[in-house]
Amino acid sequence: MVDHHSFTPAERTERDGRNHVQQMLALDGEAQKLKARYRQWAQGGDEAYHVPGLLCDFMTAQTQHYSMGAPGRLHILDAGCGTGLVGQMLSTHGFTWLDGFDLNDSVIVEARKCEVYDQLRGGVDMNQALDYDTGTFDVVVCCGVFCDDNVDPEALSELLRITRPGGLVMISTQKGYDESHGFEAWLRKPEFTRMAERVHHLVGAPYSGRVTADYHTFRIHS
Secondary structure, X not given: OOOOOOOOHHHHXXXXXXXXXXXXXXXXXXXXXXXXXXXXXXXXXXXXXXXXXXXXXXXXXXXXHOOOOOHHHOEEEEEOOOOOHHHHHHHHOOOOEEEEEEOOHHHHHHHHHOOOOOEEEEOOOOOOOOOOOOOOEEEEEEEEEEXXXXXXXXXXXXXXXXXXXXXXEEEEEEOOHHHHHOHHHHOOOHHHHOOEEEEEEEXXXXXXXXXXXXEEEEEEOO
């Protein structure tokens, strides 16, 4: 008899991450309840990697909210794709038109093994201009890149540029990034405000283990 209540560690990670984000999305804007939920999460284990589940639910919710069309028809860029963990989960949720890039060529070798990306590029420095045409993508997702000693807030400008009008850019910023890089101040500058607006923001949400991050969704002006 199959035990349907048994989960592998990877399945538990995905399940827990998705449960967290569903509860947080339902509580969006209810600050006290959100804080209580984060306290409850912080008492859990140290090993869970929540990012793929979080981003898949954000992607599904936001693309539906803005009536962007069927997941498989959306051209998605996984910026800083690493070994392809986010891309794999996006693919299982129907987001199958995927491109990716990373600074590290060796992780691109691993990402290719996932067989979920249409195009992959290595050696891409997000602190430089990106070699994509303006308005190429419907959605750009970038997780685990905006952190200390990695990229500057100005790198967001290029992600916005290569996203079409009405499209979405979804990123994470790790705890402490705003303090060290002035990210929130940069979002008030004309170089951001003339291109996009922030339409969703989760503060201090689960990232990996007990490490937290902020999650942002930006919508390009139509």
